[in-house]
Amino acid sequence: MMALFTVFLCRRFGWFVSLAFAVLLSLSDWLVFAGRNMYLVYFLHLLPFVLSFMLFPLVVKNRHFRFTHFLWIIGAASLLNALCFFDYVSNIVLSTAIGPLFFGICERKDWRQISRWVIFTLLASGGAVILSVLAIGVQTALYTGEISSCFNHIIHQAAFRSIAAEQNQQIGTPPGVSAWMIFEQYLTLPMISLPFQKNPNRYRIFFSLFAAIVALLPLGMSAGLDRKVFPRFASSQRMLWALAVSTAWGLAASLSWAFLMKGHMFHHMHMNGMLFYIPYMLMIYIFFAVVVRLLLLQVWDWVRNREWPCYAMEDESKATVISKGFNTKKRSS
Amino acid sequence: MYENWLWNMIFMKKQALLLQGLLFFAVAILFTANFNSNLFGLGKPGQFEGFQMDSEESVRVMLQKVARDGYWSSGGFMMARDIDKEPYMSAWGLQGKVASALYLLGGQKSDFIKKGHFTVSFCLAS
Numbered sequence: 001m002m003a004l005f006t007v008f009l010c011r012r013f014g015w016f017v018s019l020a021f022a023v024l025l026s027l028s029d030w031l032v033f034a035g036r037n038m039y040l041v042y043f044l045h046l047l048p049f050v051l052s053f054m055l056f057p058l059v060v061k062n063r064h065f066r067f068t069h070f071l072w073i074i075g076a077a078s079l080l081n082a083l084c085f086f087d088y089v090s091n092i093v094l095s096t097a098i099g100p101l102f103f104g105i106c107e108r109k110d111w112r113q114i115s116r117w118v119i120f121t122l123l124a125s126g127g128a129v130i131l132s133v134l135a136i137g138v139q140t141a142l143y144t145g146e147i148s149s150c151f152n153h154i155i156h157q158a159a160f161r162s163i164a165a166e167q168n169q170q171i172g173t174p175p176g177v178s179a180w181m182i183f184e185q186y187l188t189l190p191m192i193s194l195p196f197q198k199n200p201n202r203y204r205i206f207f208s209l210f211a212a213i214v215a216l217l218p219l220g221m222s223a224g225l226d227r228k229v230f231p232r233f234a235s236s237q238r239m240l241w242a243l244a245v246s247t248a249w250g251l252a253a254s255l256s257w258a259f260l261m262k263g264h265m266f267h268h269m270h271m272n273g274m275l276f277y278i279p280y281m282l283m284i285y286i287f288f289a290v291v292v293r294l295l296l297l298q299v300w301d302w303v304r305n306r307e308w309p310c311y312a313m314e315d316e317s318k319a320t321v322i323s324k325g326f327n328t329k330k331r332s333s
Numbered sequence: 334m335y336e337n338w339l340w341n342m343i344f345m346k347k348q349a350l351l352l353q354g355l356l357f358f359a360v361a362i363l364f365t366a367n368f369n370s371n372l373f374g375l376g377k378p379g380q381f382e383g384f385q386m387d388s389e390e391s392v393r394v395m396l397q398k399v400a401r402d403g404y405w406s407s408g409g410f411m412m413a414r415d416i417d418k419e420p421y422m423s424a425w426g427l428q429g430k431v432a433s434a435l436y437l438l439g440g441q442k443s444d445f446i447k448k449g450h451f452t453v454s455f456c457l458a459s
Contacts, residue, residue, distance in 0.1 A: 003361035003459050007353050022360050026367050031382040033369030035457045036450040038392045039411075040385060041428045043457035083427035095398075136425050143408030153422040195373030271385055313407050 001043050001050055008054050013290055020289035027192045028281065029204075030274035030289035042274070044081040045088060047123060049279040051077050055101030059117075060107050067117065071124040078125040082132035086154075088275045090260055093125040095279040098246045105242035134232040161263040179262040186258065186265070187211065187304035189273045191281060207276060210284050214251050217291060218244035232298040236290075243290060247283040256282035364458030370453055390414045391421055392429050393446065399433040400441055 010018035025031065034042040049072055055279060058065035074096050081092055099117045104114035120151040141199045144150075173182070190204035218241070233240065254276045257267055265272055335368035366372045371381040394412035403417070411429035436445050 001459060002364055003357050005362045007357045010353060010356060010379055018356065022363070026363060027373060027375065032367055032371055032373075032375050033381055036384050036434060036454040038428065038446070038449045038453055039388040043453065044455070048338070075401075080427070083425040085428075086424055132425060139409050139425060140422055143410065157423050190376075193373075193375040195375065205335055268345060271388075 001047065004053065005050050010285065012057075013286070014293065016293040016296070017286065018204055018288040020292065022287070023286050024192065024285045025282075028277065029190055029193050031277050031281075034271075034274045038276075039085075041084050042078075044084055045278050046282075047081060047096060047138060048074055048077040048092055049282070052096045052099030052121065053102065054099075056103045059100075060103050060109075065072060067120070071120060074121055075124040075128045079128035079131055082129045083135060085262065086132075087255050088278055089129055090256040091253050091278040093122060093129060094256055095250065096121050096125040098249060098253075098283065101249055102242045102246040105245055106239055108238065161261045173266045177262075177266065179259045179265070182262055182265045183255075183258055185269060186272070186276075189269075190277065191273070207273075210276075210281065211251070213288065214247050214280075216229060217287060218248075230298055232247055232294050232301065236294060240290070240294075243283075243287045247280070247287045250280040250283035254278060345348075361455075361459040365451075365455050368454035368458055387414070392432055395426075395429045396433055396436045396441075396445070399437060404433065405435065 006018045006025075009021050031042070034040050045193050053246065054072060055065070055070055059070050078092060079098065080091060100114060100117035102119055104117060115276050133151070135153055140153065141147045141150040187206065187208040189207050191207050191210060192205040192206075194203040228234075257275050259273075363372070375381065391411040391414060392412055395407060397450050398407055398412055398416050407420040409426055409430055410422050411424070411426040413419065413421040433447060439445065441450075
């Protein structure tokens, strides 16, 4: 699934982004730890997000592939996952909206249409989760022979795991421990390890770094970068904003479980690092690689034209001429 | 002129498809090896080998129960790490149902878990 997704990224964003994504994914700690587990079946966690991102361009551009087809596929993928595993279900449902968000913004669709796409996608995925809960109810009733107790276990688990529960010390949170206090601990979890080091205290990149990147990248592109000096970024502005919004949505999706199910987060710090890959870390990898690619191309433009931004900024009129030159070349190419 | 342009386009398209096909196979092999055996040695020593093996025990015990008591003996639920206790009812257990069906159909071989790890890694990777 991730190899197919890498090829999709190659077609959409180019070779550099797909190769950078493959390298970053290979070094992702929690993804590698969970990848082979027969209970977690991690590929099903990522399936709705990957399908949403890969199939939504067909909805936008292909008349034969309708939005209802997309909804059926997203619903089926969400159902498949929910029949296996309920953990991180809020991440998985919210991650399905990334395709409509990203491609809606990229293709300059009306915000009302994008909202409609997002809402219906979330409903399709959420509906599939409700179906899986009903399936558990039916199975429990058949096994125990009691219809009255068919949802007891799942309601009990959800109630004590959730943000409000502090009564049950075994699966809930101790009194006085807030969701923020728990989340603070997760910021220090390593997300990437650098390979081939014999020292057990090897170099690691922590979650806090990526959380900072998602805040800084859109700010940097909107405030710090001058469009005249950085025409490569100006020409990709729409796509960058679509990526920024999708990545921020991805962060919200990842944090949804972290804050809704604080009992689960409190007791499962040894495994919950993997929830940040559904889908936030994957989005930040793409975003990061796209920005690095544009920066490299921009530097290449400066080197090729022997016009560095510091010289261009000396004279406003000269800067304008240079930027027009860049733009003309880009259009003609 | 037109034919040359068309030929170039087809050729380029074929070349691009070939390169993307190569990318797919290279990345699929790399990811499968990495997910299945931690190719780059990520994490602390032993972290990969022991990661959530206690959770996976619910699938392993379900295989044992299915082999001993029949396919529907646990009502379709996975087992909570003990073959003679109540099953774990927080999920429908599709992965356990599929794994135990394959286990029975495949003749209950001893390397089933190893092959299962490879299959799950391959699904995520490819």
